[in-house]
Amino acid sequence: MMDPRTSAQDVMRCDLCETAVVQMHCDTCLVNLCTICVGKHVISDQSINHKVATIQTRKSTPLYPVCTSHVKEQCEMYCKQCDVPVCLCCLASKHHLGHELFKILQVVGEKKDMITKERNELNDTIYPTYQDIASDVQNRMSQLEKEHGDLSTAITKHGENWHREIDKLVQKLKVEVDEMKNTQIQTLEKHLDEINKTLSDIKDEINSMETAIDTNDLSKPLSVTSNVHTYRNLPQKIIPSLPKFIPRKIHQEELSKMFGALSPSSLTSDKHGYSMKTTQKSPEAGSSPPVKQLLDEPETVTTINTRYGNLYNVACLNDEEIWTSGYESTMKLYSINQGSLLKSITTKSGKIPCNIAVTKSGDLVYTDHDDRTVNIVKNEKIEEVIRLWNWRPKGVCSTSSGDLLVIMDSDVKKQTKVVRCSGSTEKQTIQFDDKDKPLYLPSSFYIRYTTENRNLDICVSDDRAKAVVVVNQVGKLRFRYTGHAPAPKNQPFSPQGITTDSQSHILTADYNNNCVHIIDQDGQFLRYIDCGLSRPHGLCTDTNDNLFVAQVWKKQVRKIKFLK
Structure with missing residues (x-):
């Protein structure tokens, strides 16, 4: 079975006996009492003016602050010059003689009015505004995530375009190398054909000379016409000139300029960036400017x-x-x-x-x-x-x-x-x-x-x-x-x-x-x-x-x- 003294669903109990239902409240001591315990509480400290009220009307009795100079004296007045509550003993001491004094209830009432207005402003305006600001910052963070992602994608795409262009350039240079090689080989092949033909002619002439030397036919040597002087003029030597690939040295700074660079990012603050939230519904209600009149004579x-x-x-x-x-x-x-x-x-x-x-x-x-x-x-x-x-x-x-x-x-x-x-x-x-x-x-x-x-x-x-x-x-x-x-x-x-x-x-x-x-x-x-x-x-x-x-x-x- 649930303990009635600890049950969250139980009614309020007397702070003295802890068993009876609360019916009274001491506004002075801030304790809850049953009717039986009221007398015990009052006589427990007769130096205090106990303000006992029904539980329904608790807090209706004002609790005056205790004077810091006169123990157990209550302060019912307030000194504006000293900005402190004062009791009758303080007034009798002439310490506040000539000072502007007000009833403390009046001062507290004005203070509560001010607190109420500020609380209402916090509840109705400032807190919702900060909620909107927090939401705005969160949205900006989400937008930044997206925009930076788009930025990275754009850089990647640009890099891929560069790779394609470089691949095209590499292929073009390789084709040019093949064309140069084929042209030079064709030239050398033609030159080789001419050399081989000359070799054949020289071989034929050697054979003719050997026949003239070995024969006993005297007419044969006389008919030999030598072309040795022609062959002494050797053909030109064809030396192919190889193309050279001259790579440019990669400079990171120049490469960055050619590829593209990021503009500087920044985080700036704008004191006029946010406006206080308002409950007005007109289109102009964003900042509710004070009304200004036109000057009769502008200056x-x-x-x-x-x-x-x-x-x-x-x-x-x-x-x-x-x-x-x-x-x-x-x-x-x-x-x-x-x-x-x-x-x-x-x-x-x-x-x-x-x-x-x-x-x-x-x-x-x-x-x-x-x-x-x-x-x-x-x-x-x-x-x-x-x-x-x-x-x-x-x-x-x-x-x-x-x-x-x-x-x-x-x-x-x-x-x-x-x-x-x-x-x-x-x-x-x-x-x-x-x-x-x-x-x-x-x-x-x-x-x-x-x-x-x-x-x-x-x-x-x-x-x-x-x-x-x-x-x-x-x-x-x-x-x-x-x-x-x-x-x-x-x-x-x-x-x-x-x-x-x-x-x-x-x-x-x-x-x-x-x-x-x-x-x-x-x-x-x-x-x-x-x-x-x-x-x-x-x-x-x-x-x-x-x-x-x-x-x-x-x-x-x-x-x-x-x-x-």
């Missing part, structure tokens, strides 16, 4: 002078550095605060870059219209990411998912499309609306810019169409913005660079009107920014929502504050 914070013939593009590397490009083959990195040139990178082809962007990991990306390539700069080394045929890349941007959005025009100048790429893999093409009409007007002259909004809309400035074209993430047209009248200079809308901010505003440079338009994520006009701008072109924003404007003719980048 210029600083101006960076560049050294271009004409300046076209700007891209924020971080809050302290910007990449720029203009009418030359060199892209330049500038310090925002100092205005100094930090670094220069020349395009691989030596051609002018059409557009630039910065990836989430901080790498520079540029499009080469003439070379038909999209390139990425890692550790100051240029890697070709995409090479196009019959298309030429123009605008480019890096998305929140790490993909690239590339605007490209066909060679025949009749088509324009936006392509989403993961590395060199095409994932999505955006070209036509629901009625199969082109979303964008093709042009070989106009530069196109694109950006991704916080709600994942894809925004394109189409100067040929004089419009900003916005589609959702699946490529469905949301709206076209064609400018707002009256414009500062009453000139036709000429959209160039385009960017977004933390409020999902869309900002586009108006080249003709020397200003920047601000519209909301649904295409409603909000405000102009001019600040004395001249021929604005490329745009970008940093993490603090500062706007950077590339001015073509002034060759300057303006940093503008436009949000409160």
Whole structure:
């Protein structure tokens, strides 16, 4: 039979007698009691103020902390200056005279409220976020396993191709050796035939001479005509020249260069890489940015002078550095605060870059219209990411998912499309609306810019169409913005660079009107920014929502504050 005192299914028993069912609880001593044992417990230590309650209402009586200076005195007050609980004796000692005192129940209540909020944040937000991060890291590890496996397979396949090519080369050289050998042997065989014929002729002449010597017919010697002088001229000696195989010395470094090499791997950390999990369900809920209002009068914070013939593009590397490009083959990195040139990178082809962007990991990306390539700069080394045929890349941007959005025009100048790429893999093409009409007007002259909004809309400035074209993430047209009248200079809308901010505003440079338009994520006009701008072109924003404007003719980048 199961022991009722140790059974996990048994009811709670009195801590004193250990047999009777618990009915009472001493909140002071934290012991469970039956009704019979209550008296025993109370008189066992009469120096303590025992707070006995029914088991159902236990913990309802506050247990005040015992004073560290006055034994067995309870502290019902709390000194803010000393940050300690105090009892009546402490107050009488005038040690806390003039200090700000509160009832300890009030202080504990506030503390519990704070603990409750933090516990709720841990339960509802932080813990789920770390679960997602752990899942993300696990997924990245799995993806790394696959991608490194694919990499090893590619190297093996390349090695097999090399082996096939080497086998072909070996076979070709062996065939050439056989052909050389056959040619030389044929020549020697012909020479041998001539020598053998001469030997036969000499033998015949020797026989004729011996007959003339041994005969008594005097006419025989007189008829002998000697050809000895002919045979004294010996034939040329044919010495075959053997071909030599001259193997090249194998240099590991040169072999590696010829075979191919691995680009450096890296592990980078991005303090903005994760966002706190939220219970909101809207598309913008990923990071829940604080609401910021537009300034009544935007203001210029600083101006960076560049050294271009004409300046076209700007891209924020971080809050302290910007990449720029203009009418030359060199892209330049500038310090925002100092205005100094930090670094220069020349395009691989030596051609002018059409557009630039910065990836989430901080790498520079540029499009080469003439070379038909999209390139990425890692550790100051240029890697070709995409090479196009019959298309030429123009605008480019890096998305929140790490993909690239590339605007490209066909060679025949009749088509324009936006392509989403993961590395060199095409994932999505955006070209036509629901009625199969082109979303964008093709042009070989106009530069196109694109950006991704916080709600994942894809925004394109189409100067040929004089419009900003916005589609959702699946490529469905949301709206076209064609400018707002009256414009500062009453000139036709000429959209160039385009960017977004933390409020999902869309900002586009108006080249003709020397200003920047601000519209909301649904295409409603909000405000102009001019600040004395001249021929604005490329745009970008940093993490603090500062706007950077590339001015073509002034060759300057303006940093503008436009949000409160």
